[in-house]
Amino acid sequence: MSEVALLVDAASRLKEPFLMVIVGEFNSGKSTVLNTLLGRRYLKEGVVPTTNEITLLCYSKTDSNKQERCERNPDGQFICYLSSPILKNMNLVDTPGTNVILQRQQRLTEEFVPRADLVLFVLSSDRPLTESEVSFLLYVQQWKKKVVFVLNKLDLYQNASELEEATSFIKENTLKLLGIADLRLYPVSARSALEAKLYALSFSAQNYEELLYKDPRWISSRFQELEHFLFSFLDGSTDNGMERMKLKLETPVAIAERLLDSAERLLLQQHDKASQELISIKEVVSSIKVYSMKMESDSISWKKRVVYMIEAAAAQAVKLMEFTLQLSNIDLITTYAFKGEKSSPIASTSTLQNEIISPFLSDVQRLLGEYSEWLHSKIVCEGELCLDRLQKQCNNELDIGDVTQSKTVGFLEHGEELSKKVMDNFSASAATKLFEQEIREVVFGTVGGLGAAGLSASLLTSVLPTTLEDLLALSLCSAGGFLAISKFPSRRKEAIQKVRKVADGLARKVEEAMQKDLLEATEKLNDYAEFISKPYQDSAQQRIDWLLETQQELATTVQKLQDLKVQIQNLHVS
Incomplete structure (x- = not known):
């Protein structure tokens, strides 16, 4: 019973x-x-x-x-x-x-x-x-x-x-x-x-x-x-008889006390359970933020790989430019010195585009695609784990499966993929033209105003091995050509710095875009965690509020019962 x-x-x-x-x-x-x-x-x-x-x-x-x-x-x-x-x-x-x-x-x-x-x-x-x-x-x-x-x-x-x-x-x-x-x-x-x-x-x-x-x-x-x-x-007329009457009256009171005591303990247990449940739900949401920090830490290796690929391509381009911009490269010098702006693209330009930039772009786009898939798979997997933990934590008391399924795509779908967009906007032909333009400017700026005699003398002064007397004589005969040729290394260095500057700028833009992709993905994950946890948090909080209200009502009832016990104890034989 x-x-x-x-x-x-x-x-x-x-x-x-x-x-x-x-x-x-x-x-x-x-x-x-x-x-x-x-x-x-x-x-x-x-x-x-x-x-x-x-x-x-x-x-x-x-x-x-x-x-x-x-x-x-x-x-x-x-x-x-x-x-x-x-x-x-x-x-x-x-x-x-x-x-x-x-x-x-x-x-x-x-x-x-x-x-x-x-x-x-x-x-x-x-x-x-x-x-x-x-x-x-x-x-x-x-x-x-x-x-x-x-x-x-x-x-x-x-x-x-x-x-x-x-x-x-x-x-x-x-x-x-x-x-x-x-x-x-x-x-x-x-x-x-x-x-x-x-x-x-x-x-x-x-x-x-x-x-x-x-x-x-x-x-x-x-x-x-x-x-x-x-x-x-x-005998109701005796003190013992009055005690019997009190005991008779106290029997249901004692049962009510036991019932209220059980109810108080049950309410306290339920309150502790609901409070712990609410804490656990919040801990699940907090764990998403910790996971987001871990993703940011893991993304560093992805950024390093992309930057390394950009730096490697830039190093190849610099090496190609250094190889091309040599005074011993008579074909290059004569092409720009005598044909000027009307000269055809040199072989190095084709090498840059076909052997350096094109493979580089293909490899970087592939890596950024893998990065995007990594971000997406991580937040989807963690989102599913978050929902699973919430459902297990709350013993499936609140069924929100249909709601979360209908909203999952909207929350965790692929983003704009800004990092891939940066590389899509990178023009291989523009980079090639810039490379060729820098070579043209270095060469033409060095030898373009010397003419045939000056160029020959300058080249002889710079290239041909001879005695100190021969060099002094040639220098005296072609002082202007020697002065022009002497500026070649600094111009070449400036051109190389421009190439590296372009590469550094591209690396910076890609890193910033990858970071934005990461922040967008983790923000989606955090928003999703808040969304799916809200019904659980609301349910737990409503239970806590109801239990507190019930405990107050129970305390009032207990006090009334105590007052009743006092009244029973105050009964006496008339």
Whole structure:
């Protein structure tokens, strides 16, 4: 039975007889205590089931001379209807041993104990407070039940000192183990009391009490103290009777307290779970930012490879220019010196375009295409992992699969690929023309104004090996040509620097474009993570807000329940 059902059931039973559950270890004398309370040996074979059963004893108006009626209800509960006077205002529950209860009798622990108004715990003088008894008492304490202890088999103690030692042991250990300070303990000898009652009843029903109270067995059994306590519980005009009424009223209150306590713990667990879930969702989103930083770190190697290819191509172009721009290259010199601007493209120009620039452009475009695919595959893969982590983290409580699938393409599709666009805009023919133009300007600027004689003298001065006297003579004859030729190396160096400057500019533009491609890709990934995580974050936050609101309502209910308990405790006999 659920705690909610128990609460409803307990509230509906407020007008029913007081319910007392009798528990104890095997052979502690529970049945003898019950028979003594009932005044007859009702609990015997053939009338009541074995002690492995749980039996509810109720009052019946049946003539005491007739057979008492016992039956098993459809729900499995065994009920005996007896004519004992004590049952007029009190129902009794007879139980198996506490070890059997803990192991097999789930119904008792889940139904009868929570509903009980009083628990009569029978201990045996030869083994008080066994392990199973302590375990069961700990369970009873969870329901904050009123427990009255009966120390049975009093006659086993030889003197008052032994009895005092036993009662002290029980009180100390119940305080230590169970926290029970106001222990109510009745030492009795149920067997002697039952024998005295049966003897008195066998003689005369009219003089029953007179015979009973004179019987030494009844006096020594000390059972009258327990009986007086229990019967005074049934009398509403006594303090004990008022306590009974309070216990009756407190039973549903105690169940409600247990229910509220369970609800508080459940709400706290749910709140912690939702809070942790929200933190985990945010951690998933944060992990995307960390992954973006890793991608930026990994992209450095891609940039280095592209820059290396540009630098290698530039080095080839420079080497070609250095080879071309040599004074020993008579064909080049004469071509530009005598034909000027009308000269045809030189062989080096074709070499640059076909053997350097064209392969370079092909290789770089291929590498940038791989880079673009790398970026796209990385963000798509991480986006899918992000969604998978969110769904596993939240146990698929929120189904947003259709939404994310419809938006994935828009979020994670290929970007503009700016780096490839930079290379698409790089003109091989323009680079070739620039190369040739620089060569033309170096040569023509050096020898273009000398004419044939000056050029020849200049070349002889610069190229031909001769004696110091020959060089001095030639220099004197062609001083202007020597001066022009001397500027050739610096002009050649300027041309080479222009080639390198063009290459450096291209490398810088490609690096910047690759960085922009990376930033665009990681921004898409971050936006996608925010998009797919938002429903989860909203759901977790809504649960947290609802749980906080419910906890507040529960706290208000708990306070009202505490006020009700105070009102019950303030009841008194009028």
